[in-house]
Amino acid sequence: MSAEKIMQAIAVTAELTGTQLSDNAMAVMAEDLLAYPLDKVLIAFERCRRELKGKLTLAAILERIDDGWQSAEEAFNALVSGWENDSISILTTHTAMQAAQSATALFNAGDKYRAGMAFKTAYERMVSEKKAKGMQPDWFVSAGVDKEQLAHVVKEAAMNGHITQDYALTLLPASQERIDIETGNLLTNEQRAAGKDKLGNLINLIAHKCAMS
Structure with missing residues (x-):
């Protein structure tokens, strides 16, 4: 079909x-x-x-197939964030890092526009070749020195299925995020709030029935 x-x-x-x-x-x-x-x-x-x-x-x-690969613009902007601030961690791909080899010298020389164009050319060629072979994005986390921000990036990446649980755990020290990943507790804040509301409504319902009995 x-x-x-x-x-x-x-x-x-x-x-x-x-x-x-x-x-x-x-x-x-x-x-x-x-x-x-x-x-x-x-x-x-x-x-x-x-x-x-x-x-x-x-x-x-x-x-035009949305198969999880970042666009060249998204991938380049993520890398630039890391280049401009070494304290932050970014979620990127090995493919983007390979494409960046043709752009880093231009970026370091202050020519961000030409760096972006060089990256776009290399990245789109590499991604096109991998898409033609049915390959999925090769995600990894480039870790910065801010451990709190790193934990947030790693947990979100694991929650979205970009990285495996085992890989996520290698990046995290003892932390609430590590405990969440180890226990499979990868709920978003919105999901947690909805769960609390549901539990509160259930408790109120039980209390109301008890009061009437």
Whole structure:
């Protein structure tokens, strides 16, 4: 069923973008896209129909699949935050760090614009290659000296599934965040507040029933 829907999306999008694709090309394109969640693939096709000014290509589709990879701008801004303040920790990827090798000299020389452009070129090429292979983001935490902020970043990254619990624990000293991760207590503040409200309502209900009995 997924393959059929993808083939239909390819045919419609190709027609709307004036792209001629052979049956074999469409089949290969569909096979490559089966590695991704169907809903995200279909959203990518919708974006292609709205945004593409040229021909439909596999690269254009992959660029629009929300598969967890940061955009070049998001990745660069995260790195800049760490470069400008070594006390803070950032969540980034090994791919972004590799792409940064082409940008650090320019950034250190004070040319942030050209550094960003160099990073964008390298990063988008690397991510495109990894997306084509169905690879997921290779997240890691670049630790700063502020231990409290590090704990917050690590806990949030673990809660969102970006890093594993075992990796998170290697980054944390004894702390409430470490206890939360070890015990699986990764609720957000909003979830905790909702739980407290629910518990309070339950207690009030029980008290009311007791008073009436």
